[in-house]
Each structure stands twice: as C-alpha cells, then as structure tokens.
Amino acid sequence: MTVEKKLMSSPERLIPNPFIRLAAWSGVPVIALGLVGVIGWHADLPILSSVYSTWIPMAPGTALFFIFLGMILLLKIYGFLQGRALIPAVFVVALVSLLGLFPLADYLLGHGIALESRLFPHTKKMGVFLTNRMSPIAGVLFFLAGAALQILLISVWAKRWRKLSELLTAAVAAAGFVGTLGYLLGSPLLYGGDIIPLACTTTVSFLFLGCALLAAAGPDSLLLGALVGPSVRARLLRAFLPIVTGLVLLQAVMDYLLPDFFKNYPGLRASLLALGFLLITSVVVTLVGRVIGQDIDRSENALFQAKEELERTFEAIPDLIAVLDTKFRIVKVNKAMKDRLGPGGDGAIGRKCFECVHDTKSPPESCPHQRLLADGQAHVQEVREESLGGDFIVTVAPLHDSKGEVIGSVHVAHDITERKKAEIERDRLISDLQEALAQIKTLRGFIPICAYCKKIRDDEGYWQQIEQYIRDHSDAEFSHGICPDCLAKMHPPEVRERIQPAGREPGAGLVKGQGKILVLDDEDSVREVVSRILELTGYEAVGAKNGEEALDLFHQAQEAGRPFAAAILDLTIPGNMGGKKVLEQLLVSNPHLKAIASTGYPDDPIIADFGQYGFKAVIAKPFNMSTLSKILHQVMTE
Numbered sequence: 001m002t003v004e005k006k007l008m009s010s011p012e013r014l015i016p017n018p019f020i021r022l023a024a025w026s027g028v029p030v031i032a033l034g035l036v037g038v039i040g041w042h043a044d045l046p047i048l049s050s051v052y053s054t055w056i057p058m059a060p061g062t063a064l065f066f067i068f069l070g071m072i073l074l075l076k077i078y079g080f081l082q083g084r085a086l087i088p089a090v091f092v093v094a095l096v097s098l099l100g101l102f103p104l105a106d107y108l109l110g111h112g113i114a115l116e117s118r119l120f121p122h123t124k125k126m127g128v129f130l131t132n133r134m135s136p137i138a139g140v141l142f143f144l145a146g147a148a149l150q151i152l153l154i155s156v157w158a159k160r161w162r163k164l165s166e167l168l169t170a171a172v173a174a175a176g177f178v179g180t181l182g183y184l185l186g187s188p189l190l191y192g193g194d195i196i197p198l199a200c201t202t203t204v205s206f207l208f209l210g211c212a213l214l215a216a217a218g219p220d221s222l223l224l225g226a227l228v229g230p231s232v233r234a235r236l237l238r239a240f241l242p243i244v245t246g247l248v249l250l251q252a253v254m255d256y257l258l259p260d261f262f263k264n265y266p267g268l269r270a271s272l273l274a275l276g277f278l279l280i281t282s283v284v285v286t287l288v289g290r291v292i293g294q295d296i297d298r299s300e301n302a303l304f305q306a307k308e309e310l311e312r313t314f315e316a317i318p319d320l321i322a323v324l325d326t327k328f329r330i331v332k333v334n335k336a337m338k339d340r341l342g343p344g345g346d347g348a349i350g351r352k353c354f355e356c357v358h359d360t361k362s363p364p365e366s367c368p369h370q371r372l373l374a375d376g377q378a379h380v381q382e383v384r385e386e387s388l389g390g391d392f393i394v395t396v397a398p399l400h401d402s403k404g405e406v407i408g409s410v411h412v413a414h415d416i417t418e419r420k421k422a423e424i425e426r427d428r429l430i431s432d433l434q435e436a437l438a439q440i441k442t443l444r445g446f447i448p449i450c451a452y453c454k455k456i457r458d459d460e461g462y463w464q465q466i467e468q469y470i471r472d473h474s475d476a477e478f479s480h481g482i483c484p485d486c487l488a489k490m491h492p493p494e495v496r497e498r499i500q501p502a503g504r505e506p507g508a509g510l511v512k513g514q515g516k517i518l519v520l521d522d523e524d525s526v527r528e529v530v531s532r533i534l535e536l537t538g539y540e541a542v543g544a545k546n547g548e549e550a551l552d553l554f555h556q557a558q559e560a561g562r563p564f565a566a567a568i569l570d571l572t573i574p575g576n577m578g579g580k581k582v583l584e585q586l587l588v589s590n591p592h593l594k595a596i597a598s599t600g601y602p603d604d605p606i607i608a609d610f611g612q613y614g615f616k617a618v619i620a621k622p623f624n625m626s627t628l629s630k631i632l633h634q635v636m637t638e
Contacts, residue, residue: 023077023215026208030070033205037063046131051200055188056126058199059134065096065142066205069149073212076153090153097146103139107195135196141175141206144168148213166217173210179203320388320413323399324369328352331408340388353411357387368396372409382416390417510625511633512538515565516557519543520550520582521598522573526621530568530628537629547577554586566594566635568619571604580606583614594635 033049037058040048050057072089075081081089124131151157151165158165182189183200190197198206314321320337322330330348333341341348341356348356354363363370368379378397385392392413399408447456517539521527524545531541542557542564544550550569557563567586569579583595597610600621610618616635619628 019215019218020077023212024074026212026215027070027074027077029208030066030205030212031074033058033201033208034063034066034070037201038067041132049199049201051183055183056129056191056197056199057131058201058205059132059138061099061134062138062142062199062202065100066209068092068096069142069145069209070212072153073149073209073216076149077216081153086153090150093146093150093153097143097150100134100139100142100146103134103196104136107136129196133196135190135198135202137175137190137195137198138202138206141172145172145206145209145213148172152213152216162217166214169210169213169217171210172206173214176203176205176207176210180207318415320392320411320415322353322411322413323408324353324411325408326373326406328354328363328369330356337413357385359387368394369409369411372396372398373406376406388413390415391420392416510537511629513629513633513636514538515636516540516542516562517632518550518554518557518564518567518569520545520547520567520573520579521570522546522576526570533625533628534632536625537632539632546573547582550582551585555589558589563590564593566596566632568596568598568632569615571597571599571606572601580613587614594638596631596635 037049038060040046040050040057041060041063046057047053048057049063072081072093075089145168148165148168151161179189179198180200180203183203188197188200315335317334318336320340321334322337323332325331330351330353333348338348353369354360354367358364366381366383368381371379376398378395380393380395382391382393384390393416395412395414396409397412398406399410401407517534519527519530519534519541521530521543522545527543527545531543534541542553544553550567554564554567567583569582571579573579579595579597579599583593586593586595594616595614597606597613597615597618598621599607599618602620606613606615607618607620610616616638617631619631
C-alpha cells in the first residue's frame with residue numbers, strides 16, 4: 001500500500017470520546033499564544049509574548065510552529081482532514097518536527113544551521129541569550145509533539161504506535177508543566193546557563209498542546225483510560241487530580257505573591273503557607289467529599305433500584321424458575337414456581353429439588369440437572385410432570401464462578417400443557433377431516449337413472465346427463481371416445497371401410513375442401529375417425545394426442561413451409577394442456593389460424609363465448625361427417 005493510500009485510509013474524525021471538547025479547548029490557547037507571539041514580533045512589542053520585560057519572549061519560529069500544530073490538531077478533531085486533504089497536513093507536521101531538531105543541532109555544533117539563524121542574522125540579546133532564536137529545548141519538544149500528532153493523523157500508525165504517541169505527548173505536557181511551574185514560583189528554568197531558556201508563553205503553550213494531544217487520544221489511551229468509567233478509582237482520580245494540581249499551582253502563586261517582609265522570615269513564611277494550604281485543602285476536601293459522597297449515594301441507590309427491578313422481573317416471569325446448587329438443593333425460586341409447588345413452596349429453599357418436585361429420594365433418570373453436572377452443558381428436555389400439573393419444556397443452563405467452575409444451574413420450565421392439548425385436538429381434527437375427505441366425492445346408495453336415455457335425476461329433481469352427474473359428485477373426469485357399435489350407428493359405411501380399411505367417394509351431404517388440418521384429441525379412436533372424415537372430404541389431417549405434441553407439429557409445419565390452415569382442438573385433455581391453452585400459444589405464432597373447439601361437455605363456459613378465446617366455431621361430441629364437413633367448410637371460407 002502506498003503512503004498516499006495509507007493517509008487516505010484515515011478515519012473521518014478522531015474516535016468520539018468524552019475528552020473531545022477538552023482537546024478542542026486546549027488547542028485554542030496554543031493557536032492564540034502563537035498569534036500573540038507573531039503580533040508581538042511584527043509590532044516590535046516582545047512583551048506581548050514574554051509577560052515580563054525581564055523574561056525572554058517567544059521566538060517567531062516558535063510562534064509559527066504553535067500555530068501550525070494547533071490548527072492541524074483542531075482540523076483533525078473536527079473531521080476536516082479527510083482523503084487528500086490529509087496529505088499536506090502530514091507534510092507540514094513532518095516539516096515542523098524536522099525543523100525542530102535544527103536548534104538542537106545548532107546548539108551542539110555551533111554552525112548556525114537553525115532556520116531562524118538564516119531568517120534573522122541580526123538579533124537583539126537579553127543578557128547572553130538571543131531573543132529571536134528558538135530554544136533547543138523547544139525544538140526537541142516540537143519534534144516530540146510533531147511525532148505524536150503524526151501518529152494520530154495516520155490511522156494505521158495510530159493503531160500500531162498508540163502507546164508511543166501517549167509517551168511522547170506526556171513528555172511534552174510534563175515539560176510544559178515544569179516550565180510553567182518554574183515561572184509561577186518566580187524561578188524560571190535555565191536562565192543561569194548558556195542554553196536559551198523556554199519563554200513563559202512557550203511553556204504554557206506546550207502545556208496546553210500536550211493536554212490537547214492527550215485528550216485527542218481518547219478514553220482508550222493509557223493515561224486517560226484510568227479517568228473513564230464508573231469505578232470508584234476513576235471517580236476519585238477525576239475529582240482529586242485537578243484539585244491537587246490546582247493546589248500545587250496555588251501554593252506556588254501564594255509563595256510568589258507574599259510580600260518581601262515575609263520572605264525575610266522563613267519560619268513565618270512557611271507557617272503562613274502551611275496554614276493557607278491547610279485551610280484551602282480542608283475546604284476542597286470537604287467539597288470533594290460531598291460530591292463523591294453524593295456520587296456514591298446515587299450509585300448505591302441506582303444499584304438498589306436495579307436489584308429491586310431485577311427481583312420484580314424475576315418474580316413476574318410466568319415460567320417456573322429455580323436455581324439449584326451442585327447438591328440438587330434449591331437456592332432460589334420465583335413466584336410462579338412457588339405457587340405451582342403448592343403449600344410446600346414457601347419451604348422449598350434448601351431442600352432437594354427431586355424431593356419437592358418429584359417426591360422421590362433420588363433424581364429421576366432423565367434429570368437434566370444431573371446431565372448438566374456431568375458435562376457442564378445446557379440441556380433442553382420435554383417432560384410430563386403430574387405433580388406440577390402439566391407438560392413442560394425444561395431448559396437448564398450452568399452457573400459458573402469466577403474461575404469458570406460450575407456451581408449450579410438455572411432451571412426454566414415453560415408450561416406447554418395447553419399447547420399439547422391443542423396439538424391433540426389438531427390431530428383429531430385432521431383425522432376426522434381425512435376421513436371426511438375419503439368419503440366425499442364418493443357415490444353411494446341408489447341413483448335414479450332413466451331406463452331409456454340413461455339420464456340421472458339429481459337431489460332437486462332435475463335430470464342430468466350421466467357424465468355431468470358423475471363429475472359433480474366425484475373426482476372423475478371423462479375422455480370421449482367412440483365404441484364400435486356407435487361407430488357403425490353414427491357414421492356411414494364408407495368411413496368404417498376407410499378405417500377397416502377401404503376407400504370410396506364421399507357420401508351425400510359432405511362438403512369438400514382442401515388444406516392441412518391439425519387434430520388434437522387424447523382419444524385414439526376419436527382422433528382416427530376425425531382424420532378419416534377430413535381425408536374423405538379432401539383435407540390433409542395430422543393428429544396429436546396432447547398439447548405438447550400439437551405445438552411441436554405446428555412449429556415443424558411452419559418451419560417446413562407447409563403450415564396448418566386450421567385446427568380442431570379438444571378442450572379437455574386430462575393431465576395436459578387443453579385446447580384453450582394450446583390455442584393461446586398457436587395464435588402467438590399465427591394470429592390468423594382458424595380453430596374449431598371440440599368438446600363433449602355442453603356446459604363448458606368456453607362454448608357460450610368461444611370467439612372471446614380465439615375460436616371460430618364449436619363442434620360438440622359426438623358429431624357425424626356431415627356436421628364436421630359443413631362447420632369446417634364454413635370456417636375455411638370466412
């Protein structure tokens with residue numbers, strides 16, 4: 001992965017934490033003090049960045065570095081450094097860190113290689129110190145602060161080098177605190193040596209910069225992690241740490257503000273300081289104790305309320321709950337379990353569970369608690385317990401101590417008695433329904449049938465065709481064929497001779513035609529008779545016994561360039577596509593196809609409005625040669 005990709009993979013903003021505002025508030029003074037330092041040098045008023053005329057002012061390079069680091073830190077905190085915008089920020093921080101080492105090298109080597117030596121070759125002095133030169137100590141602290149900020153900017157480094165960043169930041173904050181404390185005590189550090197000391201505003205800026213970096217690291221950091229959380233230690237640290245720090249600073253200020261009269265009497269001075277420190281400490285400790293006491297009281301009340309809420313919840317659960325130890329003794333039961341145990345429920349605590357529940361001297365063979373003690377695993381079991389009055393789903397889960405050892409189990413028994421009754425009733429209803437279904441659609445008893453036409457009289461006194469009656473009173477379906485006797489009766493001799501076979505000219509009443517006709521019928525005899533009738537009247541007939549075969553024949557004829565001129569389609573094909581479905585697909589390929597519906601059911605809804613379904617005519621079974629030839633001629637000549 002390239003450096004650019006690593007930089008762009010940085011998260012949108014620092015991980016939200018309770019110190020995010022502290023980081024921002026600490027970063028603002030860093031920028032402000034840097035700006036004051038720049039203004040002081042630009043207006044030739046070094047006192048703006050030195051506080052006192054006898055103190056050394058902040059160097060211009062130092063002021064600029066504080067502005068750069070403070071601005072980049074604030075931009076990072078508020079999520080403005082994302083994607084490619086992060087690259088220049090990383091470059092600036094790296095440049096600040098690198099340039100921060102130049103003053104140290106200049107001090108050690110004495111070659112004037114520091115940046116300010118090039119920018120300000122002529123400078124004023126305060127004693128033996130150059131006033132516009134960055135202190136080597138400041139340069140080292142900038143290097144440390146820049147390295148820490150660099151780690152925070154790059155997410156990959158932040159995960160790997162977090163602790164190093166915290167140590168560097170702590171060193172910067174500690175140096176700023178020590179330098180600031182020296183100024184407060186009236187004894188600025190390093191003013192008696194040959195190294196340029198840190199300015200007062202510089203030490204304060206490093207203190208704020210270190211605090212900002214520590215706060216930006218978040219609650220997961222090593223140093224601030226101890227201050228986060230509801231523990232007593234964290235609460236005490238949050239209360240006492242800032243107070244103790246403030247007391248130390250306050251003592252330093254008091255010592256600095258004491259008149260010279262008291263300073264000439266060390267004993268009196270020490271006594272006054274001790275007395276003031278004691279009074280202030282007493283007041284602060286009282287206030288802190290009150291705050292911590294209230295916090296502890298609130299925590300105890302919250303704990304008590306949580307315990308009460310848990311107890312109420314435990315008692316309100318409708319399932320039967322019991323807590324057992326490894327000796328099968330009942331440790332705790334809820335109200336539902338106590339009520340189900342009856343009069344002995346109040347005295348169940350401390351007794352063996354099998355004595356209370358099963359009224360036995362030992363656990364039953366299927367005891368789930370015994371199985372849990374054997375393998376340490378949870379178990380679920382359905383049981384029938386007469387003493388508790390029903391069927392239950394029993395779940396047992398292990399209880400462990402701090403070492404992971406099993407010290408007991410929690411029994412939860414869910415009453416499924418009503419569900420079992422419902423299942424039994426459901427099975428009974430299913431059985432009754434299956435028996436009823438086995439009898440329904442079954443013809444039984446006497447059936448009134450006409451001795452001549454064979455029609456059947458229904459329950460309302462109407463006469464129906466026998467096949468219609470059977471269809472209405474059973475699951476049977478009909479497929480129409482022609483028996484030999486009816487064939488002899490309904491068709492002329494020339495048809496019978498063609499089938500048996502022989503060949504003659506068509507008889508009287510037949511209307512001749514020509515063309516290729518598709519015949520769909522599942523009955524071989526019907527399909528054979530219709531084909532012979534069509535051949536006698538001059539047509540070419542091709543038969544199909546089901547819908548798939550009819551579609552295949554139709555498409556093959558089209559591909560061969562010899563399409564069908566018309567089709568006679570049986571509406572009812574048991575277990576397959578009927579004429580209606582077949583015609584829907586045929587019309588897609590040939591919208592001009594002339595189709596005749598063939599059916600043995602005069603009440604078929606398609607007959608009433610056959611044109612709506614794409615048919616040109618309807619012919620009812622059984623039909624003779626004359627009827628078929630006339631209807632086909634009429635359809636072909638339309």
